[in-house]
Amino acid sequence: MQVRRRLALIQEAHGTDAWQEVPDATGEDREGRLRIVLDASARVVGVRVLDVGRLRFAAALSDALRDAWLAADAVRLSRSLTTSGAYDEWLRLGHERLSGARPLAVGGPRRGSEVLRARTLPGSTTTSINGFVTVRRSGTGDLTLVAVDQCWLAAARPEHLERALLEASTGYPKAA
Numbered sequence: 001m002q003v004r005r006r007l008a009l010i011q012e013a014h015g016t017d018a019w020q021e022v023p024d025a026t027g028e029d030r031e032g033r034l035r036i037v038l039d040a041s042a043r044v045v046g047v048r049v050l051d052v053g054r055l056r057f058a059a060a061l062s063d064a065l066r067d068a069w070l071a072a073d074a075v076r077l078s079r080s081l082t083t084s085g086a087y088d089e090w091l092r093l094g095h096e097r098l099s100g101a102r103p104l105a106v107g108g109p110r111r112g113s114e115v116l117r118a119r120t121l122p123g124s125t126t127t128s129i130n131g132f133v134t135v136r137r138s139g140t141g142d143l144t145l146v147a148v149d150q151c152w153l154a155a156a157r158p159e160h161l162e163r164a165l166l167e168a169s170t171g172y173p174k175a176a
Contacts, residue, residue: 027072
C-alpha cells in the first residue's frame with residue numbers, strides 16, 4: 001500500500017495531528033544493536049544491523065526491534081506534530097495529564113470500546129520470505145509481536161537478518 005494511501009486511512013481513523021506526510025525517521029535501540037527507518041505511516045522501510053553478535057537470541061532481537069521502532073516513531077511523531085502545528089498543544093496536554101490536572105477522560109465501558117473499535121485499523125501478521133521472522137503489528141504499525149527461528153538467528157549473516165526483518169516488517173502476509 002502506498003504511503004499516502006496508508007496515511008489517509010490512519011488519518012481517517014486517528015486524526016491528522018500525529019499523522020502528517022513527513023520525511024522518513026530513523027531510530028536506534030538503546031544498546032546500539034539495530035537501526036530502523038520508518039516512513040510517515042510508521043511502516044518500516046529500512047533496517048541496519050549494527051551489532052549482530054548481540055542479536056543472536058530471539059528475545060534480544062525482539063527487544064532491539066521494538067526499541068528501535070519506538071525511537072524512530074518518536075522522531076516521526078515529533079515531526080508530524082510540528083508539521084500539523086499541534087506540537088505545543090500535545091505537549092501541554094501531556095503535562096496536564098501527567099500532573100493530574102487533566103485526567104484522561106474515558107466514557108462508559110461500552111461506549112469506550114465502541115469508539116475504540118470504530119477508530120482502530122485492523123492489524124496484520126507478516127513473515128519474511130524465508131519464513132524465519134514473523135512480525136505482528138497493530139493497524140497503526142505498532143509492533144505487538146516479533147518471533148524468530150532461534151536456530152536460523154544463531155547463524156544468520158547481518159545482511160540476511162536485515163533482509164528478513166525488512167520483509168517481515170513491511171508486509172509479506174503469513175501463510176495461514
